[in-house]
Amino acid sequence: MFERKSGIILIAGIGFFALAFLSNAVVPMLMYRHLPEKTVKQLINGNLRYQFEDLAQRFPEAFEKAYGQPPADPEQAGAWYDERCEKALRVGHKIYIGEGCWHCHSQFVRPVSNEDRRWGAVSQSWEYQNELQRPVLFGTRRVGPDLCREGGRRSSDWHAVHFFKPEALSFGSPMPNYPWLFDGSPDKPTERGLALITYIQWLGSWHETYPYYEDYVPIPIKTAAKTE
Amino acid sequence: MSAASNVVTADHNFPRHEQLVEEKLVLWYFVAALTFMIVSMLAGILMGLQLIRHNPLPSVELLSPGRWRMIHTNAIAYGFLANAFLGIMHWVIPRLTLRPVLSPLLSYAIFAAWQFVVLATAVGIIFGEAQGIEWGETPVWIDPVAQLGLLLVAINFGAPILQTRGPMYVTLWYYLAALVWTFLTYAMGNFVPEYFVCGSSAGAVGGLFIHDLVGLFVTPLGWGMLYYFVPILLKRPMWSHGLSLVGFWGLAFFYPLQGIHHFLYTPIPMFLQYGAVLSTIALELVVVTVIINFVGTLHGTGGLVLSNLPLRYFHTGILFYFLTCLQCALQVTLTFQALIHFTDWVVGHAHMVMFGVFAMWQLGVMTYLVPKILKTEWYSTQWCEWHYWASSGGLIVMAGDLILCGLFQGWSWAALQPWESSIRYSLPFWSVRIVAGVVMFAAQLLFCLNFYLTWLKAPKTVHTTLPESGGLATV
Numbered sequence: 116m117f118e119r120k121s122g123i124i125l126i127a128g129i130g131f132f133a134l135a136f137l138s139n140a141v142v143p144m145l146m147y148r149h150l151p152e153k154t155v156k157q158l159i160n161g162n163l164r165y166q167f168e169d170l171a172q173r174f175p176e177a178f179e180k181a182y183g184q185p186p187a188d189p190e191q192a193g194a195w196y197d198e199r200c201e202k203a204l205r206v207g208h209k210i211y212i213g214e215g216c217w218h219c220h221s222q223f224v225r226p227v228s229n230e231d232r233r234w235g236a237v238s239q240s241w242e243y244q245n246e247l248q249r250p251v252l253f254g255t256r257r258v259g260p261d262l263c264r265e266g267g268r269r270s271s272d273w274h275a276v277h278f279f280k281p282e283a284l285s286f287g288s289p290m291p292n293y294p295w296l297f298d299g300s301p302d303k304p305t306e307r308g309l310a311l312i313t314y315i316q317w318l319g320s321w322h323e324t325y326p327y328y329e330d331y332v333p334i335p336i337k338t339a340a341k342t343e
Numbered sequence: 344m345s346a347a348s349n350v351v352t353a354d355h356n357f358p359r360h361e362q363l364v365e366e367k368l369v370l371w372y373f374v375a376a377l378t379f380m381i382v383s384m385l386a387g388i389l390m391g392l393q394l395i396r397h398n399p400l401p402s403v404e405l406l407s408p409g410r411w412r413m414i415h416t417n418a419i420a421y422g423f424l425a426n427a428f429l430g431i432m433h434w435v436i437p438r439l440t441l442r443p444v445l446s447p448l449l450s451y452a453i454f455a456a457w458q459f460v461v462l463a464t465a466v467g468i469i470f471g472e473a474q475g476i477e478w479g480e481t482p483v484w485i486d487p488v489a490q491l492g493l494l495l496v497a498i499n500f501g502a503p504i505l506q507t508r509g510p511m512y513v514t515l516w517y518y519l520a521a522l523v524w525t526f527l528t529y530a531m532g533n534f535v536p537e538y539f540v541c542g543s544s545a546g547a548v549g550g551l552f553i554h555d556l557v558g559l560f561v562t563p564l565g566w567g568m569l570y571y572f573v574p575i576l577l578k579r580p581m582w583s584h585g586l587s588l589v590g591f592w593g594l595a596f597f598y599p600l601q602g603i604h605h606f607l608y609t610p611i612p613m614f615l616q617y618g619a620v621l622s623t624i625a626l627e628l629v630v631v632t633v634i635i636n637f638v639g640t641l642h643g644t645g646g647l648v649l650s651n652l653p654l655r656y657f658h659t660g661i662l663f664y665f666l667t668c669l670q671c672a673l674q675v676t677l678t679f680q681a682l683i684h685f686t687d688w689v690v691g692h693a694h695m696v697m698f699g700v701f702a703m704w705q706l707g708v709m710t711y712l713v714p715k716i717l718k719t720e721w722y723s724t725q726w727c728e729w730h731y732w733a734s735s736g737g738l739i740v741m742a743g744d745l746i747l748c749g750l751f752q753g754w755s756w757a758a759l760q761p762w763e764s765s766i767r768y769s770l771p772f773w774s775v776r777i778v779a780g781v782v783m784f785a786a787q788l789l790f791c792l793n794f795y796l797t798w799l800k801a802p803k804t805v806h807t808t809l810p811e812s813g814g815l816a817t818v
Contacts, residue, residue, distance in 0.1 A: 117588055120505060123516050127595035128523030132559070135599030136531065139551055139619070143612055144544040152541045213471030215409030225608035227681040228757040240610040243542030250475045250536040251545040253606055255553075257685040258394070260762050282396075287763055289394045295404040 153245035155201050158317070162267060162325050166316035167200045170271050170309055174302065181306035200313065207314025208247050210307055214293070221254030222263040222318065235264040235324060242321065259290055264319040274312045276301045363437035366716045368450055372430025373709055375458055377791050379422025380702075382465070384784045386415035391777045395770060405469055413468045413480045419697060420478060420556065421489075422461045427705040428564045429457065429496070432518065434712060435571050436500050439512055445502035453495050460489045476549055478556050479532050486533045493529055497522040513587045517567030520595060524559035528552065543610045550611075550619075551602030557696065558598035565701050566590070566633070569657055572708060573640060576654045577647065582639030586632050593629030597622045607680045620675050627672035634665050652727055656707025659735050663699035667692060670746075682757065687769065688749025695742040698783070699735075706734065706790070713794060722796035726789050733786030741779035748772030 116122040171178045171185075182199045185192040211217060223238040224230050231237050242263075243251055269277075276283055279301035281290035296308035304312065319325050392398045393408035400406050433450065437443050444450055460481075467473065467482035474483050481489060504511070504519050511519075532552025536545035570587065574580055581587055603611055603619035641648065641658070648658050670692060673679055683689065710727055714720055721727050748769055755765040 117592060118510055118516065120511065120519065123511075123519050124523055127516075127592065128520045129527070131595050132524060132527050132555075132599050135551065135602075139600065139603055139615060140531075140535070140540075140544065140548045142615060143547045144540055146612060147542065147544055150542075210471070212475040213410070213473050214407060215413050215473065217475065218409065218412055218477075221685055223609055225681075225684070227608055228753070229759050230756075233756070233759055238610055240543045243546070243610065245541060249538075249541035249545055250549055251542055252475060253546050253549075253609055255477060255605060255685070255689065257756075258766075285763070287396075287766055289396055289766060291393055291398065291408050292402045293407075294402045 147240055147244065150241050150244040152249070155204050155246050156197070158204065158245055158247065158321075159197055159200050160320055162320035163204075163313070163317050164196060164200060166267070166271065166320070167203065167313055168196060170312060171196075173271055174275075174304055174309065177298070177302075177304050177309060181309055203310040203313040204247065204317055206307065206310035207312070207317075210296075210311045211252070211314055216262075217252045217254045218256060219258035219290070220260065220262045221257050222252045222261065223254070224261060224263060230261075234261050235319070236322065238263060247317075259288070262315065262318050264322070264324075266316045266318040266320045267325045271312050271316065274315055275304055275308065278304075278308065278311065358441055358443075360438070363441070363443050364434055365444075365447055365450060366434075368447075368454060369430045369433050369712065370716055371454060372426050372433065373713065373794075375454075376423045376426035376430065376705070377787070377794065379418045379426065379461060380787055381784075381791065383415050383418035383423060384780070384787060386411040386418065388777070388780055388784060390415060391773065391780055394773045395777060410468055410471065410473070413473055414465050416478060417464055417468065417480055418461070419702075420561075421457075421464065421481075424561055424697070424701055424705070426457065426461075427709070428561075428568070429453070431568055431705065431708050431712075432500055432564070435514060435568065436503055436518060439515055439571065440503040440507045442503035442506055445499045449495060449499050453492060453499060456488070456492045456495070460485060460492055463488075474533070474537065476532060476536060476552065478553055479529075481533065483533075483537060486529075490526070490529055490533075493526045497526055513570040513581065513584075513591065514567040516591050517563040517570065520591075521560060521563035521567065524555065524563065524599075528555040528559050532556065543612075546606050546609055547603055547611050547615065549602075550605040551599070553605050554602040555599060558594070558601070561697075561701050562594065562598070565704055566594075568708060569637070569661075569704060572653070572711065573637060573657055576651060576657075576711070577640060577644060579640065579644075582636050582642065586636035586639075590629060590633035590636065593626065593632070597626040597629060601626065601675075604675045607675075607677060607684065616677075620677065623675040624672050627668050630664070630668040634661060637661055652724075652731060653707040653711035656703050656710060656731065659731075660700045660703040660707070663695055663703065663738075667696045667700065670695075682753040683749050684753075685756075686749030686752040687745040687772070688753070691742045691745030691749060694738065694745065699738045699742060703734065703738075706730070709790075709794075713797060717797055717801040719797060719801045722793050722800060726793045730786050730790040730793070733782050733789075737779045737783035737786065741776050741783070744772050744775045744779065748776075 116126070182203075185195045224234045224236065226237045273284065275297075277285065277290075278293045279297055280292050280294075281288040293308075296311060297304050389398065389400075389406070390408045390412045393401075398408060433444065463485050464481045467485060468480055472482040473480040474486075500518065501522055504515055507515070531548060532555070536548045536552075540548065570581065600622035601619045603615050604623050607616050607620070609616075637658075638661075648655050674683055674688065674692065710721075710730075751768045751772070752765045755768055
C-alpha cells in the first residue's frame with residue numbers, strides 16, 4: 116500500500132487532501148451556515164450613506180462627473196445615492212485588491228498584543244459574512260495600520276490628500292503615491308478615487324462605535340451644507 | 344503493452360537517454376525560469392526601494408509597487424519555481440521510468456501554455472486585475488487556463504509513471520502525489536473562496552491554499568528531485584528506505600492539515616486553529632526524519648559537500664529547510680504569533696523557504712544539468728562559485744535581518760507606540776534587506792551570463808542534434 120501507485124494516488128493524493136479540506140474548510144462553512152452572505156446592496160448603512168453624500172458635498176464637480184446629478188425628489192434621490200454607493204463600493208473593493216492594498220494593510224483585530232486598544236473591538240465572524248469578503252481580506256502583513264476599523268476615523272478630505280501623497284500627512288510613510296486616482300490634484304478625485312475612499316469609509320461602518328475619534332452625530336447632509 | 348515493456352527491460356535493452364529525455368525542452372524551461380527569476384527580483388527590489396522611500400519611479404501607475412509586489416511572489420512561484428520543476432521533471436521522470444513522457448508535442452504545448460499563463464498573470468496584475476487571494480493573484484479569467492494546464496501536466500507526466508511495473512522509487516511517490524495535489528490545490532484555492540464561500544470560511548480555504556501551495560506543490564516536487572539527485576551525486580543509495588517512507592507519508596498526512604495556522608487569532612473557530620498548530624508541530628518531527636535520512640546518506644563523504652558544487656547547493660538547502668521548519672514549529676505557537684504575526688519575521692521566513700531551500704535546490708540542479716545537456720564545462724566554474732556564495736550569503740543576511748526586524752515591529756506595536764515608530768525602527772533593517780537583495784540579484788545575473796556564455800561555447804555537435812538550440816541562445 117505505501118509504495119504502490121494506487122495507495123499514493125488514492126490515499127495520499129486524494130484521501131488526505133479531502134480529509135484536510137473536510138476538517139479545515141467544510142467544518143467552518145457548516146458552523147457559519149446560519150450567517151448568510153450579505154450582498155453589497157445590503158451592506159449600505161446610514162454611516163456609509165453619510166460618508167458617500169459627504170463626498171458629494173466635498174467634491175461636487177468630481178462627484179457629478181463620476182455619478183451624474185441626483186434626482187430632485189428626495190425619495191428618488193435616496194434610492195439614487197444607494198445605487199451609486201453600491202457601485203462605488205464594488206469599484207473601490209476592486210481597486211483595493213488590484214493595487215495590493217491588502218498586502219500591507221490587514222483587516223482584522225486580534226484579541227492579543229493590545230490590538231483592541233489600538234484599533235477597537237476584536238473582529239468577529241459575522242462582520243465578514245458578505246460579498247466584499249469573498250475572498251476574505253484578512254491580510255497577512257501590516258506595513259501600514261490595520262484598516263477594518265478605519266472608516267469614519269478620518270475625513271474624506273484627509274483620505275484624498277493621503278492617497279495623492281501619503282507623506283504629506285503621515286510623516287515618513289512608506290506608502291506609495293496614487294496620483295492616478297485623481298485628475299491632477301487631491302481635490303479632483305476620479306471615479307476610482309471616490310470609489311476607493313467610499314470603500315475605506317465603509318470599513319467598520321457596521322459598528323456602533325463608528326467613528327472612533329469624533330463624537331458622531333448623524334446630521335442630515337443638507338443641513339450641514341447650509342450652515343457652511 | 345505492459346508485457347512487451349517488461350520484455351524490453353528483462354533483456355537489459357534499456358532505451359537510450361536520447362530516446363527518453365527532450366533535453367532541448369529542459370533547457371528552454373531553465374531559460375524561462377531564470378527570466379522570471381530576474382523579473383521577480385526586479386519587482387522585489389522596486390518594493391524594497393519603496394519601503395525605504397527611495398523608489399526611483401514613484402507615481403507611475405503601471406509601476407506601482409503594490410502591483411509589482413504581487414508580480415514578485417507570482418513570478419517566483421509560477422514563473423521560476425514551476426518552470427524549473429517542469430524542466431527538471433522532463434529529465435528525471437523519463438530516466439526513472441525508462442519511458443518518455445506521453446507526448447513530446449504535448450510537452451511543447453504545455454511549455455507554451457505555461458509561459459502564456461505566467462505572462463498573462465503578470466500583465467493582468469500590472470493592469471490592476473489581481474484576484475484577492477495571496478499567492479493566487481492570477482486574474483480570475485486565467486485560472487481556468489492554468490487549471491487546464493495543470494491537468495495536461497498531470498496527464499503528460501502521469502502516463503510514464505503509471506506505466507511502470509513493480510516498485511517505484513521514492514522520487515516517483517512524491518511526483519505522483521504532487522501531480523494530484525497541485526491540481527487539487529489550485530482548484531481549491533482559486534475557485535472556492537472566490538465563488539463559493541465568504542468570510543472566515545474563505546479565510547480557512549485561503550490559509551489552506553497558501554500552505555498547500557508550498558507544502559503540496561513545491562515541497563513534494565523539491566524533495567522528489569532531491570531523492571533523485573543526491574544519491575546520484577554521492578553514488579550511493581539513500582541511507583534508510585524506512586525513513587523515506589516515514590518522510591513521505593508523514594508529509595502527506597500532516598501537511599494538508601495546517602493551512603489555518605496562517606490565520607491564528609482570526610474569527611476562524613479556535614479548535615481548528617489549535618488543530619493546525621498541533622499538526623504543524625507534528626510535521627516538524629517528520630521533517631527531522633527526512634533530514635536524518637539525508638545526513639545519513641552523506642555519512643563518511645561529507646567532504647564532497649565542499650568540493651561538489653551541486654551537492655553543496657542541495658545540502659545548503661537542506662540546512663535552510665531544517666532551520667525554517669524549526670522556526671516554523673516555534674513561530675506557529677500562539678505565544679509567538681501574538682508577537683510576530685503581521686511583521687517582517689514572516690517575510691524573512693518566506694524568503695528562507697522559497698529562496699533558501701527550493702530556489703537553491705533548483706539552482707543546484709541547473710548547475711549540475713546545464714553542462715551535461717550542453718556537453719561542455721561551465722564557461723567559468725569560478726562564477727558558479729560566486730553565484731553560490733552570493734546567493735546563500737545574501738539570503739542569510741536577508742532572512743536574518745527581516746526576522747530580527749519582525750521582532751522590533753511586534754514589540755513596538757504591542758507597546759502601543761505610534762505607528763510611525765515601527766516604520767522608523769524598520770528603516771535600518773529594510774536598508775540592509777535591499778543590499779542583500781541586490782547582492783542576490785547580481786548573483787543571478789552572473790549565473791545567467793555564465794549560462795549564456797556556456798551555451799555559446801557548446802560543441803557544434805550539440806547544435807546539429809538540437810538545431811534550434813543555437814537560435815535560442817540569442818534569446
